[in-house]
Amino acid sequence: MMTLLRQRLRRDWVQLLLWILGTVLLAYSGFAGVTQSYGTHSDRVTVLAAVMANPVIMMFRGLPSGASEGQFMAFEILPWLTMLAALMSTFLAVRHTRGDEEAGRAELVASTPAARTLPTVATLIHGVAANVVLGVLVALVLVGAKLDAAGSWVAGAVSATTGIAFLGIGLLAAQLMRTSRGANALTIWVLVGTFLLNGIGNAAGTPSTDLTRITSSWLVWLSPFGWAEQARPYDTNLWGPAVVGLAFGVVLAIVATALQSVRDLGEGFIPARRGRVHARPGLASSQALVWRLSYGSIIGWAIGGALTGILATTLSGLLNQVSSGNSAVTDILQKLGGGSSLNNVVITVFFTMLGILGACAAVQTMSRARQEEAHGTAELLLATTVGRVKWLSGYLVVAVCAIVIIAGAAMATGYLGAASNKGTAEVFRNITVTGLSEMVAAAVFAVVTALIFVLIPRATIALGWTLLLLATLFGMFGPLFGLPEWTTHLSPFGVTPVLKGDGVDVRGLWWLVGIVIVGWAASLGLMRRRQLASDG
Missing domain, CATH: 1.20.190 (Delta-Endotoxin; domain 1)
Structure with a gap:
C-alpha cells in the first residue's frame, strides 16, 4: 500500500x-x-x-x-x-x-x-x-x-x-x-x-x-x-x-x-459500441479521424457557447441594474471592457466566457494528440503514409474549427436574443466584434498547447490546462480581485478588441494574431524533427 x-x-x-x-x-x-x-x-x-x-x-x-x-x-x-x-x-x-x-x-x-x-x-x-x-x-x-x-x-x-x-x-x-x-x-x-x-x-x-x-x-x-x-x-x-x-x-x-x-x-461494465466493418468515405484522412474522435466534446462546448450568447443579451439589463447602484462594479466592468461604454461592456464581459469555452475545446483537442501518442495509437497511424506534420496539423485544424463552431453558436443565439429585446445596431455590431475577437484569443491556446506538445510532450495536458486557468484568473477575475491592470493584460482574454464610440479599439489584436501565426508555423516546423514519446 x-x-x-x-x-x-x-x-x-x-x-x-x-x-x-x-x-x-x-x-x-x-x-x-x-x-x-x-x-x-x-x-x-x-x-x-x-x-x-x-x-x-x-x-x-x-x-x-x-x-x-x-x-x-x-x-x-x-x-x-x-x-x-x-x-x-x-x-x-x-x-x-x-x-x-x-x-x-x-x-x-x-x-x-x-x-x-x-x-x-x-x-x-x-x-x-x-x-x-x-x-x-x-x-x-x-x-x-x-x-x-x-x-x-x-x-x-x-x-x-x-x-x-x-x-x-x-x-x-x-x-x-x-x-x-x-x-x-x-x-x-x-x-x-x-x-x-x-x-x-x-x-x-x-x-x-x-x-x-x-x-x-x-x-x-x-x-x-x-x-x-x-x-x-x-x-x-x-x-x-x-x-x-x-x-x-x-x-x-x-x-x-x-x-x-x-x-x-481492461474491460468495463458498459460495453463498447460495435464499430463498422468498413469506414465511411469521410474517414479517409487523418484529419477526419481527429474530427471523429472530437466531435462529441465539441458539441458539448458548443451548447455552452449557445447558452453564453443568449445570456449575454438577456441578462444585460440585470447587470446594468446592479452596476448602476455601485460605482465599484461599474469601474470593474469598464476595466474588463477596455474603458468603453457600459452597454458595450456588458456583452464583452459575457463573451469573455465564450473565449474561455473555445480555449477549453482547443486545449482538449490538442491534448488528445498527446493521449494518442502516449497510448501508442499515433504510432500505428504514422506507420502509414501520414507524416508527422500532417498528423499534427489535423489536430490544429480541428481545434480551430471547434473554436469557430462554439463562437458561431454564441453569436447566433446572441443575435436572436438581441432581436427579441429589440437591440440596437450597436448591440449587433458588438456581438460580431467580441465574438470574432474571442475566436482569436482562444486560438492562441490551440497553438501554445501544440508548441508544448512538440517541445515538452509529457507536460502537454498539465501545462496546457494550467496556462488556460491562469489566463482565466487574470483576464476574467483580475479586475474583480483588485489585481493591477498589467496582470489583466497578460491574458489573451484581457486584450481582445472592444467597441469604442463609433470605432473599434483593436488593443492587443495584432499581437494575438502574430502569436497564432508564429505558434502554428513553429509547432509544425519543429514537429518534423521530433521523435514519438509513447510512454505515459
Missing part, C-alpha cells in the same frame, strides 16, 4: 500542487475582491436583490445566505471552490485506475501478490488526502483573512467533501467505462449536470422578504454542489451536508472496489 501511495505522490505532486494552490488563491482573492468591490452592507444588499429579481442568473451563482462579508464571499466563490476540488478529484481517480489499466501499469501490479483491488483503495486514500489538504488550506487562508473561524472551517470542509464525492464518482466511472477518455467524459457530464441542477434548485427557491437569502427547492439535494451550499458557511454553519458528501464519496468508492473485483482487467 505505501509503495503505491508513494508512486502516486511522485506522479501527481506537481499537478496536485497547482490544483490546490489555485483553489487557495481563488479563496483569498475572492475575499479580497468582495471587500474592495462591495465594501458596504448596502452594496451587497443591492447586488443580492438585483440577482434575485432574475432567477436565471442564480443558475450560475452560489446560494445567497445573507449580506455580511463572509456570506457574500461564499455566494460569490463557493461554487467555484467546490468545482476545482471536483475536477481535481475526478481526473485523479480516472488517471490512477482506468488510465493505469490502459498504460499497462495495473497489469504489472496485478502480477504481484498484491490484491487486485489494492490500486483502487490506494487511489481512494490518495484522493481523500489531497482533498483534506485542500480543505484545510482553504479554511486557514479564510481564517487568516479575519473571517469568522467557524464559517471558514465549514467552507473548507465542504470544498473537501465535494471533492471526495466526485472522487467516488470518478472511481465508479472508471469501472463502468472501458477507456479513460470515456470515464473522464462521463464524470464531466455528471459534474456539469449536477452543477446546473443545483443552480435550477436555487433559482426555483423562495427568497426572503429582505431579498438577502433564498430557501432552495428540493432539487439541490440531488447534487453534491447543492450539499455544499446547504451548509451555509458564515450563516448557520451546518456540518451535516459535509458528512453527506463524505459518505456519498466513500460509498461509491466501495461500490467501485466491489465492481473491480468481479470484472476482467
Whole structure:
C-alpha cells in the first residue's frame, strides 16, 4: 500500500500542487475582491436583490445566505471552490485506475501478490488526502483573512467533501467505462449536470422578504454542489451536508472496489459500441479521424457557447441594474471592457466566457494528440503514409474549427436574443466584434498547447490546462480581485478588441494574431524533427 501511495505522490505532486494552490488563491482573492468591490452592507444588499429579481442568473451563482462579508464571499466563490476540488478529484481517480489499466501499469501490479483491488483503495486514500489538504488550506487562508473561524472551517470542509464525492464518482466511472477518455467524459457530464441542477434548485427557491437569502427547492439535494451550499458557511454553519458528501464519496468508492473485483482487467461494465466493418468515405484522412474522435466534446462546448450568447443579451439589463447602484462594479466592468461604454461592456464581459469555452475545446483537442501518442495509437497511424506534420496539423485544424463552431453558436443565439429585446445596431455590431475577437484569443491556446506538445510532450495536458486557468484568473477575475491592470493584460482574454464610440479599439489584436501565426508555423516546423514519446 505505501509503495503505491508513494508512486502516486511522485506522479501527481506537481499537478496536485497547482490544483490546490489555485483553489487557495481563488479563496483569498475572492475575499479580497468582495471587500474592495462591495465594501458596504448596502452594496451587497443591492447586488443580492438585483440577482434575485432574475432567477436565471442564480443558475450560475452560489446560494445567497445573507449580506455580511463572509456570506457574500461564499455566494460569490463557493461554487467555484467546490468545482476545482471536483475536477481535481475526478481526473485523479480516472488517471490512477482506468488510465493505469490502459498504460499497462495495473497489469504489472496485478502480477504481484498484491490484491487486485489494492490500486483502487490506494487511489481512494490518495484522493481523500489531497482533498483534506485542500480543505484545510482553504479554511486557514479564510481564517487568516479575519473571517469568522467557524464559517471558514465549514467552507473548507465542504470544498473537501465535494471533492471526495466526485472522487467516488470518478472511481465508479472508471469501472463502468472501458477507456479513460470515456470515464473522464462521463464524470464531466455528471459534474456539469449536477452543477446546473443545483443552480435550477436555487433559482426555483423562495427568497426572503429582505431579498438577502433564498430557501432552495428540493432539487439541490440531488447534487453534491447543492450539499455544499446547504451548509451555509458564515450563516448557520451546518456540518451535516459535509458528512453527506463524505459518505456519498466513500460509498461509491466501495461500490467501485466491489465492481473491480468481479470484472476482467481492461474491460468495463458498459460495453463498447460495435464499430463498422468498413469506414465511411469521410474517414479517409487523418484529419477526419481527429474530427471523429472530437466531435462529441465539441458539441458539448458548443451548447455552452449557445447558452453564453443568449445570456449575454438577456441578462444585460440585470447587470446594468446592479452596476448602476455601485460605482465599484461599474469601474470593474469598464476595466474588463477596455474603458468603453457600459452597454458595450456588458456583452464583452459575457463573451469573455465564450473565449474561455473555445480555449477549453482547443486545449482538449490538442491534448488528445498527446493521449494518442502516449497510448501508442499515433504510432500505428504514422506507420502509414501520414507524416508527422500532417498528423499534427489535423489536430490544429480541428481545434480551430471547434473554436469557430462554439463562437458561431454564441453569436447566433446572441443575435436572436438581441432581436427579441429589440437591440440596437450597436448591440449587433458588438456581438460580431467580441465574438470574432474571442475566436482569436482562444486560438492562441490551440497553438501554445501544440508548441508544448512538440517541445515538452509529457507536460502537454498539465501545462496546457494550467496556462488556460491562469489566463482565466487574470483576464476574467483580475479586475474583480483588485489585481493591477498589467496582470489583466497578460491574458489573451484581457486584450481582445472592444467597441469604442463609433470605432473599434483593436488593443492587443495584432499581437494575438502574430502569436497564432508564429505558434502554428513553429509547432509544425519543429514537429518534423521530433521523435514519438509513447510512454505515459
